[in-house]
Amino acid sequence: MDPNLDSPRTAAANPPIQPMPANLGAGDVIRASAMPDLAPPQRQLTPVAKLIDVSKCIGCKACQSACAEWNDTVPPIEENVGSYQNPSDLGPEMFTLMRFSEYENPNGDFEWLIRKDGCMHCTDPGCLKACPAPGAIVQYSNGIVDFIHENCIGCGYCVTGCPFNIPRVSKTDHKSYKCTLCSDRVAVGQGPACAKACPTQAIVFGHKDDMIAHAEERVADLKSRGYENAGIYDPAGVGGTHVFYVLHHADQPALYSNLPEDPRISPVVEGWKGITKKVGLAAIGIAAVGSILHGLLGRANRVTAEDDREAEEYVEHSLPPGRS
Amino acid sequence: MNIDLSRRGFLKLAGAGVAATSLGALGFGDAEAAEKAHVRAFKLASTTETRNTCTYCSVACGILIYSKGDVAAGEQATIVHIEGDADHPTNRGTLCPKGAALKDIVHSESRLTTPRIRRPGTDRFDEISWDEALDKIARALKDDRDANIVLKNDAGVPVNRWTSTGFLAASATTNETAWLTYKTVRAMGIAGLDNQARV
Numbered sequence: 001m002d003p004n005l006d007s008p009r010t011a012a013a014n015p016p017i018q019p020m021p022a023n024l025g026a027g028d029v030i031r032a033s034a035m036p037d038l039a040p041p042q043r044q045l046t047p048v049a050k051l052i053d054v055s056k057c058i059g060c061k062a063c064q065s066a067c068a069e070w071n072d073t074v075p076p077i078e079e080n081v082g083s084y085q086n087p088s089d090l091g092p093e094m095f096t097l098m099r100f101s102e103y104e105n106p107n108g109d110f111e112w113l114i115r116k117d118g119c120m121h122c123t124d125p126g127c128l129k130a131c132p133a134p135g136a137i138v139q140y141s142n143g144i145v146d147f148i149h150e151n152c153i154g155c156g157y158c159v160t161g162c163p164f165n166i167p168r169v170s171k172t173d174h175k176s177y178k179c180t181l182c183s184d185r186v187a188v189g190q191g192p193a194c195a196k197a198c199p200t201q202a203i204v205f206g207h208k209d210d211m212i213a214h215a216e217e218r219v220a221d222l223k224s225r226g227y228e229n230a231g232i233y234d235p236a237g238v239g240g241t242h243v244f245y246v247l248h249h250a251d252q253p254a255l256y257s258n259l260p261e262d263p264r265i266s267p268v269v270e271g272w273k274g275i276t277k278k279v280g281l282a283a284i285g286i287a288a289v290g291s292i293l294h295g296l297l298g299r300a301n302r303v304t305a306e307d308d309r310e311a312e313e314y315v316e317h318s319l320p321p322g323r324s
Numbered sequence: 325m326n327i328d329l330s331r332r333g334f335l336k337l338a339g340a341g342v343a344a345t346s347l348g349a350l351g352f353g354d355a356e357a358a359e360k361a362h363v364r365a366f367k368l369a370s371t372t373e374t375r376n377t378c379t380y381c382s383v384a385c386g387i388l389i390y391s392k393g394d395v396a397a398g399e400q401a402t403i404v405h406i407e408g409d410a411d412h413p414t415n416r417g418t419l420c421p422k423g424a425a426l427k428d429i430v431h432s433e434s435r436l437t438t439p440r441i442r443r444p445g446t447d448r449f450d451e452i453s454w455d456e457a458l459d460k461i462a463r464a465l466k467d468d469r470d471a472n473i474v475l476k477n478d479a480g481v482p483v484n485r486w487t488s489t490g491f492l493a494a495s496a497t498t499n500e501t502a503w504l505t506y507k508t509v510r511a512m513g514i515a516g517l518d519n520q521a522r523v
Contacts, residue, residue, distance in 0.1 A: 012417045014388060014410045019369040026360040035357060065424035069405070072367075135357020150359035184364040197408060199418040284346045 007046045007142045011191020011205040024140055024187035031139040033131030045142035049208035050181065050195055051215050052116050053246040054256065055222055055230070056202035059084060059098055059114040063194035063203055067096045070182065070193035090117065092170035095179040096194060099257035115245070115256040116194070116203065119166045119179035121145045123239030126265035127178075129273050130161025136176075143208065143242035144181045152176055163238055163263035181242065208242065218246045237264040368405060375409060378423045382495040385423055386412025403430050465489065465512070473513055486513035493519030 005023045027042040068075060073093040081088040083100045090097050096118035103111045125145045128137040136151035137158060147158075147167075154174035158167045167178045182192035190196075191205035198204075204214060215232045222230035231250025234240050245259075253259040329337075371390040378385040386409035393401035406426040410417030419426075429435060439457035440449035452460075472488040491514050493505045502519060509517045 012410050014373075014417070015366075015368050015407070017368050017371050017373050017390070020366075022363050022366065024363050026362065029361045032357060032361065061421045062419055062424045065421040066407070066419065069425055069427055070407075135359065135361065138361040140361075146361070146363065148357070148359055148361055151357050180364070184366050187363045188366050193407065196410070196417050197419050197424045199415070199420055201418075288343075288346065 005189070007048045007207060008186060008189045008191055009206045009210065011195035011203075013190060013196075015185065015190050016188055020188055022184070022187035023189070024142070024144070024183060028140045028142070029138045030141045031125075031128055032135045033128045033137040034134040041141050043141070045140065047141075047143040047208040048181070048186065048206065048242060049143065049211040050121075050192060050203060050205045050243045051211040051246065052243065053202045053204070053215070053218055054113065054115055055218070055227070055246060055248050056200050057098075057114050057116065058200055058202070059100060059112070060199065061086075061098050062197045062199055063116055064094070064096055064098060066193040066197035067179075068094065070185070071095060071180075090166060090168055090178075092168045092172075092175075092177040095119070095177065101255065101257045103255050113249075113256050115259065117164075117166075117257065119145065119181070119243065120164055120238070121179075121181055121242035122163070123241065124265065126161035126163050126238065126269060127158035127167055128161075129265060130157040130269045132157060140183070142186070144183050144186065145242075146180050146183050147176055147178065149175045149177075157269075161265060161269045163260060163265055179243075211244070215244070215246050222246070222248055233259065235260075235263050237262050371404060372401065377496040377498075378419070378426065379429065379496050380420075380422050383414060384496050385409075385415035385419055387419070387423065387426065403427060406430070469512065484513045485515060487515050489514055490516035491518075493517065495519065 024045075028045060029038065030041050032038050067073075073095070075087050075091060075094040078087045080086075083102075085098065085100050087094055087097070096116055099115045099117045101113045101115075103113050105111050121143055122145065123143065125137070125139060128139060128145060131137045132155065133151050133153045136148055136153070137145065138148060139145050152175040154169055154176065156169050156176065158176050159165070159169065167176045169176045182190070182194075185192060192203075195203040195205035204211065206214075212232070212234075219230045219232060227248040229251040230246070230248050233245040233247050233250060233253055245256075247253060247256060247259075249255050253261055368390050371392055372394075374389040374391065376387050376389055378387050387406055388409050389403055390405040390407075391401040391403045393399040395401050404427075408415050408417040408419040408423070438451045439454060441452050441457070441460070442449045468489050469486055472486060474483055474485040474487070477483050477485075491505075491509045493509070494501070497505070497519065505519050506517070
């Protein structure tokens with residue numbers, strides 16, 4: 001593979017139609033679920049990121065349409081839930097969802113806060129840590145966290161492990177699904193389908209450094225327009241994310257359909273997969289070593305035929321003559 | 325299915341199972357992924373790319389249609405994907421939600437693929453051929469124009485005005501088709517015209 005190929009820098013490009021090798025594969029995996037002794041990656045790709053500028057979003061859902069179209073998913077038709085939000089929740093057939101929240105600010109003005117929800121592609125992914133199936137969740141060196149569905153056992157631990165409540169297990173094939181950051185497009189130098197479709201450039205895609213620089217410009221612009229608390233949402237609790245937001249109210253992320261203020265991997269997952277697992281395994285190990293030692297050293301005495309004969313001889317010799 | 329298993333045998337098996345899985349958990353025997361990490365096969369590889377204009381509104385965004393199947397070799401082509409054309413000056417690759425879901429309009433069961441007519445007295449549409457449809461439309465236009473065209477106004481000034489028929493033309497058109505539409509419709513004297521040229 002061409003070593004000069006690196007991560008794409010934009011989503012505004014037309015896809016290739018000539019067959020080409022995927023520039024993202026097993027050699028780029030830096031972490032895989034339930035595989036602690038993974039070989040280090042062969043190269044380091046430049047981290048990519050998708051920036052979602054909530055202040056520019058008009059809630060048109062072109063990203064949702066483009067997502068379903070590209071991934072060939074068919075979200076079920078549902079009932080109206082009282083807002084423009086449709087479908088009502090993320091699902092195994094809907095990897096991204098516009099969440100509409102209505103907020104009355106302290107000045108008494110109405111604000112319509114629309115957030116594109118979906119996988120954040122955490123640098124420290126809770127789903128991957130919680131997953132017990134070897135290689136079912138992988139993290140590539142460009143930051144994309146992807147599900148390898150052939151290895152998925154459908155246990156749903158990733159849903160528990162996710163600080164953002166994103167993955168959904170399909171009731172049809174019992175495998176877990178979420179946004180892939182269009183890893184198949186990124187692998188041929190394209191950006192995600194949602195970022196390409198977005199008509200207001202509220203979703204932009206590129207190298208993470210570029211995206212942070214762009215986000216900072218946007219924050220400065222928002223501040224100059226009176227949004228004093230505008231800021232970047234790139235939570236450190238999960239090591240930063242490869243899908244991140246520009247928010248006009250970065251001090252209150254909960255306004256945006258309960259975006260967690262300080263997302264962390266659940267202590268249950270951290271504890272169960274971390275210290276509890278180590279202690280448990282140590283206990284099993286000690287028990288095993290103990291039983292072996294006990295088996296070797298502390299076994300019950302047995303009298304062999306040889307012992308019996310020797311003892312008899314001894315007894316015969318030590319007794320006074322005539323009393324046999 | 326009956327399994328003949330003594331209590332002692334069951335305990336032995338269970339013990340062996342615990343021992344084996346514990347060995348695995350303790351790191352003897354590498355945990356291996358059944359399937360190596362891979363991304364989904366790029367679905368546009370070896371497809372045919374066709375430039376077109378979005379069918380919906382008069383913004384006329386540029387789209388790229390990707391199809392499988394070689395028409396030149398006599399195969400039936402199927403559209404597998406549609407996305408915005410990044411080289412198009414109108415939309416630069418972006419699309420609205422309807423445009424982004426264009427593939428569904430192509431494959432929609434209720435999509436019209438032939439002209440249809442609802443004949444007087446019926447409650448359904450019947451399929452007819454293009455020739456038949458165009459003949460019928462031409463006949464109706466001619467009859468209406470002959471009956472209702474206004475050649476001169478009250479002051480005797482020639483106006484050649486035909487106001488009893490309106491013309492609704494396609495939105496997704498190029499400059500050239502818009503020009504042709506305008507010339508054709510105005511030449512007949514139709515006053516009520518709506519098409520791409522309005523924007």
